[in-house]
Amino acid sequence: xxxxxxxxxxDLILRLHQFWSEKxxxxxxxxxxxxxxxxxxxxxxxxxxxxxxWAAAYVQPCxxxxxxxxxxxxxxxxxxxxxxxxxxxxxxxxxxxxLDSYRAIGIDPELHDIRFVEDDWENPTIGAWxxxxxxxxxxxxxxxxxxxxxxxxxxxVMPSTELTYGLERLAMYVQGVENVYDLDFNGRGLTYGDVFxxxxxxYSRHNFELADTQMLLTHFNDAERESMRLSEAGVAQxxxxxxxxxxxxxxxxxxxxxxxxxxxxxxxxRVRALAKAACDAWLAGEETSHG
Amino acid sequence: xxxxxxxxxxxxxPSGMQAxxxxxxxxxxxxxxxxxxxxxxxTFFGARRIAAVxxxxxxxxxxxxxxxxPREGAPEKALEGFTRKxxxxxxxxxxxxxxxxxxxxxxxxxxxxxxxxxxxxxxWKFPWPKSMRWGAGSNFTWVRPLRRIACLLDGHVVxxxxxxxxxxxxxxxxxxxxxxxxxxxxxxFEILSASQWQDELxxxxxxxxxxxxxxxxxxxVARLAEQHGITVVQDDGxxxxxxxxxxxxxxxxxxxxxAFMDLPAEVMQVSMxxxxxxxxxxxxxxxxxxxxxxxxNLPFKDGGKLTTAGNERVLRARFADAxxxxxxxxxxxxxxxxxxxxxxxxxxxLGTQAERAERISKLAGTVAQAMGLDGVQIAQAEGAGLLAxxxxxxxxxGEFPELQGVMGGxxxxxxxxxxxxxxxxxxxxxxxxxxxxxxxxPVSVAVALADRLDLLAGFFAIGxxxxxxxxxxxxxxxxxxxxxxxxxxxxxxDLTALFAQAANGRTGDELAKLPDFMAERLRVQLxxxxxxxxxxxxxxxxxxxxxxxxxxxxxSALSDMIxxxxxxxxxxxxxxxxNILRIEDKKDGPHTGAxxxxxxxxxxxxxxATGLDQAVPAIETALKEERFTDAMQAIATLRPTLDxxxxxxxxxxxxxxxxxxxxxxLSRFRATTALIADFGQIEG
Numbered sequence: 001x002x003x004x005x006x007x008x009x010x011d012l013i014l015r016l017h018q019f020w021s022e023k024x025x026x027x028x029x030x031x032x033x034x035x036x037x038x039x040x041x042x043x044x045x046x047x048x049x050x051x052x053x054w055a056a057a058y059v060q061p062c063x064x065x066x067x068x069x070x071x072x073x074x075x076x077x078x079x080x081x082x083x084x085x086x087x088x089x090x091x092x093x094x095x096x097x098x099l100d101s102y103r104a105i106g107i108d109p110e111l112h113d114i115r116f117v118e119d120d121w122e123n124p125t126i127g128a129w130x131x132x133x134x135x136x137x138x139x140x141x142x143x144x145x146x147x148x149x150x151x152x153x154x155x156x157v158m159p160s161t162e163l164t165y166g167l168e169r170l171a172m173y174v175q176g177v178e179n180v181y182d183l184d185f186n187g188r189g190l191t192y193g194d195v196f197x198x199x200x201x202x203y204s205r206h207n208f209e210l211a212d213t214q215m216l217l218t219h220f221n222d223a224e225r226e227s228m229r230l231s232e233a234g235v236a237q238x239x240x241x242x243x244x245x246x247x248x249x250x251x252x253x254x255x256x257x258x259x260x261x262x263x264x265x266x267x268x269x270r271v272r273a274l275a276k277a278a279c280d281a282w283l284a285g286e287e288t289s290h291g
Numbered sequence: 292x293x294x295x296x297x298x299x300x301x302x303x304x305p306s307g308m309q310a311x312x313x314x315x316x317x318x319x320x321x322x323x324x325x326x327x328x329x330x331x332x333x334t335f336f337g338a339r340r341i342a343a344v345x346x347x348x349x350x351x352x353x354x355x356x357x358x359x360x361p362r363e364g365a366p367e368k369a370l371e372g373f374t375r376k377x378x379x380x381x382x383x384x385x386x387x388x389x390x391x392x393x394x395x396x397x398x399x400x401x402x403x404x405x406x407x408x409x410x411x412x413x414x415w416k417f418p419w420p421k422s423m424r425w426g427a428g429s430n431f432t433w434v435r436p437l438r439r440i441a442c443l444l445d446g447h448v449v450x451x452x453x454x455x456x457x458x459x460x461x462x463x464x465x466x467x468x469x470x471x472x473x474x475x476x477x478x479x480f481e482i483l484s485a486s487q488w489q490d491e492l493x494x495x496x497x498x499x500x501x502x503x504x505x506x507x508x509x510x511x512v513a514r515l516a517e518q519h520g521i522t523v524v525q526d527d528g529x530x531x532x533x534x535x536x537x538x539x540x541x542x543x544x545x546x547x548x549x550a551f552m553d554l555p556a557e558v559m560q561v562s563m564x565x566x567x568x569x570x571x572x573x574x575x576x577x578x579x580x581x582x583x584x585x586x587x588n589l590p591f592k593d594g595g596k597l598t599t600a601g602n603e604r605v606l607r608a609r610f611a612d613a614x615x616x617x618x619x620x621x622x623x624x625x626x627x628x629x630x631x632x633x634x635x636x637x638x639x640x641l642g643t644q645a646e647r648a649e650r651i652s653k654l655a656g657t658v659a660q661a662m663g664l665d666g667v668q669i670a671q672a673e674g675a676g677l678l679a680x681x682x683x684x685x686x687x688x689g690e691f692p693e694l695q696g697v698m699g700g701x702x703x704x705x706x707x708x709x710x711x712x713x714x715x716x717x718x719x720x721x722x723x724x725x726x727x728x729x730x731x732x733p734v735s736v737a738v739a740l741a742d743r744l745d746l747l748a749g750f751f752a753i754g755x756x757x758x759x760x761x762x763x764x765x766x767x768x769x770x771x772x773x774x775x776x777x778x779x780x781x782x783x784x785d786l787t788a789l790f791a792q793a794a795n796g797r798t799g800d801e802l803a804k805l806p807d808f809m810a811e812r813l814r815v816q817l818x819x820x821x822x823x824x825x826x827x828x829x830x831x832x833x834x835x836x837x838x839x840x841x842x843x844x845x846x847s848a849l850s851d852m853i854x855x856x857x858x859x860x861x862x863x864x865x866x867x868x869x870n871i872l873r874i875e876d877k878k879d880g881p882h883t884g885a886x887x888x889x890x891x892x893x894x895x896x897x898x899x900a901t902g903l904d905q906a907v908p909a910i911e912t913a914l915k916e917e918r919f920t921d922a923m924q925a926i927a928t929l930r931p932t933l934d935x936x937x938x939x940x941x942x943x944x945x946x947x948x949x950x951x952x953x954x955x956x957l958s959r960f961r962a963t964t965a966l967i968a969d970f971g972q973i974e975g
């Protein structure tokens with residue numbers, strides 16, 4: 001990393017794709033609905049269930065409406081990228097694989113302080129939890145490492161290793177940049193800010209000021225109803241899509257500040273019920289399918 | 292004798308679980324190997340391993356045990372069952388003391404055999420607070436994936452598989468292999484003995500002894516600080532935590548960007564500690580120094596230059612985040628945040644934080660008044676009470692809940708609130724724990740007490756009392772906070788009246804238990820300071836005196852008195868009187884009312900009556916004026932008179948009216964001692 005120019009944002013992604021492709025992962029493309037985290041993609045959530053092995057890697061754009069800072073905060077974004085890897089069953093050398101992937105993007109563990117710091121991961125909206133670590137590089141959390149134990153309220157019969165890289169953070173680290181908008185995007189003068197600053201400003205206004213809360217509420221109720229109906233019909237992934245939509249609508253409502261503390265728990269419970277139903281439908285389908 | 296060595300090598304164990312796990316490993320091994328006389332136990336723990344070393348006998352010697360069977364003459368069936376259970380015939384049994392007994396001789400069991408049986412069992416049942424499954428199908432769980440088991444008896448592997456009941460347990464089995472530092476010495480090495488293992492680990496950049504790691508951290512950080520003429524903020528919890536994160540601690544020093552040095556010191560410290568596990572440093576004048584110390588996990592090839600730069604950059608990002616909240620929060624006045632508390636639930640049955648702030652405000656005024664503060668201060672207490680919880684809606688407290696109060700204080704000061712008000716907002720959480728100071732500024736004291744009075748009265752009113760083990764709302768701590776604040780400030784308050792105010796018109800059986808709860812906390816506290824339990828029982832026999840200062844003065848006066856000779860004798864006399872009365876009252880009591888002077892037949896009776904006549908008003912006056920030592924003195928002077936009385940007078944006189952009169956006199960004496968305390972509670 002010393003002599004050569006540090007990786008630009010898109011090359012970092014390409015290197016990770018290359019690395020995980022060589023390790024046997026299917027390289028998938030981003031899922032086409034708003035997600036709060038790479039974990040929520042059906043490529044992770046649904047595939048973590050049941051007894052079938054799976055190995056996939058993909059970039060996932062993530063939306064966290066309340067993290068919008070109008071483009072003014074150097075570290076926080078309401079839209080950012082995660083690099084997500086799911087390995088099922090958990091490989092013996094899961095930790096080593098992650099460290100090798102760091103080497104592949106120019107982080108030398110003998111020069112940097114890589115640490116596995118306890119993190120009991122939990123996502124109550126999809127009834128998932130696992131044990132693992134935040135992985136630190138020189139005091140910065142650059143990845144999340146989770147051994148899934150439960151998804152959709154259902155214990156994982158074959159636990160998987162989930163690796164999530166915060167791509168912007170990692171790129172900022174590799175490039176030695178302190179403001180996310182200064183990231184070198186393509187190695188030819190385009191910055192992250194050139195691509196995303198305007199969107200961050202506009203979405204922050206949308207998330208905090210403009211989004212029509214009455215409409216969001218209606219959409220939430222529609223998505224909830226639809227999701228349940230589809231789960232009952234046994235079409236797992238369409239049902240799960242509606243659950244994801246409900247989850248994102250809830251996040252928007254939350255950012256607009258119209259959900260009180262006591263209501264919050266009830267909304268999370270409603271989304272979790274949808275996730276559980278979709279996961280049940282997925283497992284039921286797995287048992288009857290030929291795959 | 293043989294040295295047993297057991298190491299469980301895994302992926303990174305949460306720092307906070309390591310010490311307990313090593314302790315559990317030691318005690319479970321000791322218990323499981325009971326027959327082998329386990330001794331000289333040493334345990335080790337670190338980021339990737341827990342281990343135990345102990346000495347055990349080479350074998351459990353041959354023994355005989357006897358099992359008692361059915362009684363002689365018991366039904367045939369019972370005997371049959373007993374012999375079947377043990378796989379013997381009735382001919383193998385002997386008759387002893389009317390019972391059929393089986394005497395079995397057991398063969399010796401080798402240490403190796405016992406260990407290979409006990410250890411897998413122990414590992415399957417190991418009590419991790421949270422454990423996980425991994426791999427393709429085993430149900431063996433561990434805190435994180437377990438990678439190696441090393442088990443040696445005097446240097447030889449004790450072979451056992453972890454597999455059981457068709458579960459392959461990830462193919463794990465005992466070996467003689469361990470691993471050193473993840474990055475500096477990857478790969479396995481052979482263990483020959485516990486001491487060679489420890490040395491070899493050190494060669495391979497793992498300091499496996501926790502005390503050595505602690506020492507490296509403490510002295511290393513102190514040395515770095517000294518080079519810059521600064522000192523480290525002592526934080527034993529943080530030392531322990533980082534020592535569980537690193538296998539080879541290397542202390543390093545980073546610089547804090549000058550642009551952030553105007554952030555409150557508490558904000559910097561909490562952000563560094565919670566988010567980054569960094570140590571805060573102080574200039575000689577006590578102010579925050581522009582450095583932080585952190586602990587790397589290896590001696591870096593470049594002396595730590597790159598990682599220091601990286602850590603500095605991370606901290607800049609953290610502080611930029613903190614600055615964001617600091618700047619944003621100050622744009623809204625604390626006073627303007629109070630309405631926002633209407634959407635913050637305090638407790639479903641106790642309303643919102645806004646309602647609580649109202650209650651605290653009102654109570655703080657009442658307490659301030661009771662403390663004798665002036666009108667300005669009373670208004671300040673009410674104002675601070677209202678603002679006390681407003682910082683819960685700030686971004687900074689949302690990010691770092693441990694800064695509640697502290698931030699409110701800063702923001703109130705920024706808003707230009709009176710110094711006493713902002714200070715009270717900051718200090719009303721004091722004392723936060725056992726070792727924390729109590730509030731001293733009068734307005735802070737009023738709000739601190741009001742906060743806790745409301746908390747206690749509220750939760751008692753809805754029946755949420757602490758149970759034996761559970762105290763989810765920290766009511767014990769709140770009670771102790773009241774006791775300590777009142778004592779430290781020598782406040783003359785009527786707690787009973789204040790509890791009534793805090794009850795706010797609510798009543799109920801549970802609420803009525805509050806004074807007793809306080810009395811119990813006081814008892815526990817004074818006991819821990821070495822006060823005698825019987826003295827406390829004597830003082831608290833009628834429950835809590837609402838004035839704690841008075842109660843404490845009384846306690847110490849009584850404590851002093853019973854250590855004097857007069858006091859001890861008086862006590863003996865009081866007990867004697869009480870005993871006589873208890874027995875005689877059962878026959879034809881109670882014997883109350885004034886004794887009749889006409890019926891005294893002996894001088895000793897008259898002397899005691901006169902003594903009491905003189906002592907009672909003296910005691911009452913002294914008690915009223917809270918001269919407790921004088922009150923004790925007044926009663927103690929009765930001692931010779933009492934001694935003479937008991938020597939010369941037979942209470943149970945043959946003449947019924949003389950006897951009754953003497954009992955009345957004793958009863959009067961008992962009533963006099965009761966003015967002071969319940970002497971019957973005091974031992975010896």
